[in-house]
Amino acid sequence: MAFMYQVSTLQALAKGDFYGNATIEELLANGDIGLGTFEAVDGEMIVLDGICYRAKADGTVEIAAASDATPFASVTYLNKELTFDLKNIADMSGLLAKLDDVIKTHGENNIYACRLDGIFHEVYTRSEMKQHSEPYKTFAKVLETDQREFEFKNVSGSLACVYFPQYMDGLNVAGWHVHFISDDRTMGGHVFNCSLQEGKAYMGRSEGFTFLVPKTKFFQKLTLTDVSKEEIESVEKAGNK
Numbered sequence: 001m002a003f004m005y006q007v008s009t010l011q012a013l014a015k016g017d018f019y020g021n022a023t024i025e026e027l028l029a030n031g032d033i034g035l036g037t038f039e040a041v042d043g044e045m046i047v048l049d050g051i052c053y054r055a056k057a058d059g060t061v062e063i064a065a066a067s068d069a070t071p072f073a074s075v076t077y078l079n080k081e082l083t084f085d086l087k088n089i090a091d092m093s094g095l096l097a098k099l100d101d102v103i104k105t106h107g108e109n110n111i112y113a114c115r116l117d118g119i120f121h122e123v124y125t126r127s128e129m130k131q132h133s134e135p136y137k138t139f140a141k142v143l144e145t146d147q148r149e150f151e152f153k154n155v156s157g158s159l160a161c162v163y164f165p166q167y168m169d170g171l172n173v174a175g176w177h178v179h180f181i182s183d184d185r186t187m188g189g190h191v192f193n194c195s196l197q198e199g200k201a202y203m204g205r206s207e208g209f210t211f212l213v214p215k216t217k218f219f220q221k222l223t224l225t226d227v228s229k230e231e232i233e234s235v236e237k238a239g240n241k
Contacts, residue, residue, distance in 0.1 A: 020069025118199020
């Protein structure tokens, strides 16, 4: 059975908990597809085929070291129970509508992971600069000053997507969270828009949810019930495209 394994909560990340809660080695022991970020929000994480990639703020991509740490990530072993082709998707909202159509058929209260391999007309992504000053700013403040945006055209690559149902809002983004990496593993990041020429999707439901509670003093002292919906959505939807 494939369980979704998550390190910490999106609420904590939104409030500036950027401290490492698990190593990449520990993370990859629990899944081969997923996404997240790195300690001090040093780039966006894409996990694909059991390899953890870091899309950095300078536009480069590297394989993360096993000893690197993550404050927040979600991974699972991809269950390819649902496969389908997609063509001529104009934008992100159109793509997510297609994915939503599938989960409406199979149950909106499940957790899903999806891999989409395709040829994209355009992909708009972001990453963030590593934070050096403590206490850390909130994630929304980081995005105001240290977000870097990228536009990739006519590129082949993969989307790593996770879906959490509405009742899990706050633990993660309710709905879809999507990261991209190119086939040549030189381009990637958090996706806030894309247009797809054609592709094939592999989607599966998780049988359960495993949650790693951070042991840091910072996390234990956080008040997480006052994180606004706008703060949560800023983590997912920031960007100007």
